[in-house]
Amino acid sequence: MPLWVPVGAAVMSLAPGPLDPRTPFVVDGAFDEWAGRLPVALDSFGDAAGAFDVTSVYAAVFGSDLFLTWDTNAGVNLQAGSFLDGTVLLEFGFSDGDTLTIDLRARVAHNGVGPVPWPVIRYETMPTFAAPRYETRVDLSSYVTGPGDTFTLDFGGSDSLDGGPVTLRTNRHRARDPHGTLVRPAGTDVRIASLNTLTSGLTNPPRRDAIGRLIDSVDAEIVCLQEEYSTSAAEAAARLNEIDPLEDGAAWNVWKWNDNMIASPHPVIGHAGGDGWAAAVVETPAGPVFVASVHPKCCGHAGNTDDLIRTFQMMDLAGTIAGLRAGSLEPELAPYAAAPVVVVGDWNLVGSDMPLEVMLDPSGPALTELPMGRVVSGRATTWESPGGFGFSPGRLDLLTYDAAGLGVRNGFVLDSRELPAAALGTLGLQASDSAASDHLMLVADFTIVP
Numbered sequence: 001m002p003l004w005v006p007v008g009a010a011v012m013s014l015a016p017g018p019l020d021p022r023t024p025f026v027v028d029g030a031f032d033e034w035a036g037r038l039p040v041a042l043d044s045f046g047d048a049a050g051a052f053d054v055t056s057v058y059a060a061v062f063g064s065d066l067f068l069t070w071d072t073n074a075g076v077n078l079q080a081g082s083f084l085d086g087t088v089l090l091e092f093g094f095s096d097g098d099t100l101t102i103d104l105r106a107r108v109a110h111n112g113v114g115p116v117p118w119p120v121i122r123y124e125t126m127p128t129f130a131a132p133r134y135e136t137r138v139d140l141s142s143y144v145t146g147p148g149d150t151f152t153l154d155f156g157g158s159d160s161l162d163g164g165p166v167t168l169r170t171n172r173h174r175a176r177d178p179h180g181t182l183v184r185p186a187g188t189d190v191r192i193a194s195l196n197t198l199t200s201g202l203t204n205p206p207r208r209d210a211i212g213r214l215i216d217s218v219d220a221e222i223v224c225l226q227e228e229y230s231t232s233a234a235e236a237a238a239r240l241n242e243i244d245p246l247e248d249g250a251a252w253n254v255w256k257w258n259d260n261m262i263a264s265p266h267p268v269i270g271h272a273g274g275d276g277w278a279a280a281v282v283e284t285p286a287g288p289v290f291v292a293s294v295h296p297k298c299c300g301h302a303g304n305t306d307d308l309i310r311t312f313q314m315m316d317l318a319g320t321i322a323g324l325r326a327g328s329l330e331p332e333l334a335p336y337a338a339a340p341v342v343v344v345g346d347w348n349l350v351g352s353d354m355p356l357e358v359m360l361d362p363s364g365p366a367l368t369e370l371p372m373g374r375v376v377s378g379r380a381t382t383w384e385s386p387g388g389f390g391f392s393p394g395r396l397d398l399l400t401y402d403a404a405g406l407g408v409r410n411g412f413v414l415d416s417r418e419l420p421a422a423a424l425g426t427l428g429l430q431a432s433d434s435a436a437s438d439h440l441m442l443v444a445d446f447t448i449v450p
Helices: 208-218 233-242 307-328 331-336 352-359 421-427
Strands: 056-062 065-071 088-094 099-103 109-112 122-124 133-139 150-155 166-168 190-196 220-225 253-257 260-264 268-271 277-284 288-296 342-348 395-401 406-414 441-449
Touching: 056 099, 056 122, 056 150, 056 166, 056 233, 065 150, 088 133, 088 421, 099 253, 150 208, 166 208, 166 331, 190 288, 190 307, 190 342, 208 233, 208 406, 208 441, 220 288, 233 253, 253 268, 253 277, 260 288, 268 331, 277 307, 288 307, 288 441, 342 441, 352 395, 395 406
Parallel strands: 190 220, 288 342
Antiparallel strands: 056 065, 065 133, 088 099, 088 150, 099 109, 122 133, 150 166, 190 441, 220 260, 253 260, 268 277, 277 288, 342 395, 406 441
């Protein structure tokens, strides 16, 4: 039996392709797991009342978890933009008469009685930036009665499905989580960790201990921080010395530019950076690495002022990377023209994908994105609204690297709330530590290529 069962005339002869229960389904904005599938619904092109013109919908159900991929035929943000865009509604109906509607532009889920926090339905849609195709996950366990229960799905707002709602059925299957590892692989030369600490969390009294435990748990030689607005470089170094992340008593060096920090017990040679990022060469024992900790302009939507500023900030960084490679930055950085580059942090990638494309541009800087997921669940989202309302969970934190000079050994997103008690004890963490910020920590292990 397939792991999802379409019922009713809305899908007619559209049959599902094979769905392997061993295949991880991860909402990350990549669509490899959908290869070979057939849509559960098709809709006419050009019939939308707004910017979002849905033409094909694919679905997979594991237990009560619904995974969707669907298109809009528009490079328009789902959660922000012109009122002329309209909105996308995901409309669910259940066998007991209950309903659930997710209004993407209004950034709210409601069940006819009141709003529903995102964590209750484990809702996420990716990518966070404007795109013509999206992936969605919704946990419907609060609304279905068990395996074999049916529910309907329709789209509303700018567009609805020509054939009316699609009926799907829950089952006993479970989606496979693509488990990762926290272990530093043999052959790793350098581990880099990055965290947006949410308004100076490194030294903020209510949260400093949790942030400190997170930093201490991953044993990274390079730590990049964002939103450290009120903490000076000297204060950050003192706090890191107190944390002693490598348990070796080494004194830490910190380079700060605006709210961005780069820290290491190894020599740190800072660059007079730009708006939205800090950059420095870190002299690791295996060789130098040029690291940028980024936090460009937040908010907005594709093409608006915020998005343009964000793109220009990353273009400025791209120019700095070109200057590094040409040996034309500060004299003290001239010897490091061949140093491999890592750009990591909170990219605020909520408008267009242009800030990322700037870094991936083959003509330069020609970096490579490292996909990362949470160790236990594989979830790719790195930011969540602390209250569970408003903007839905998104992937705002990313890492790009110089593949010619760095070999990837491992990469993961750390969420202490997902870790079992034994792992928490080993790492010296408390389950609630990751809630000290609205962002999650990224960790990546590299070999430096000679």
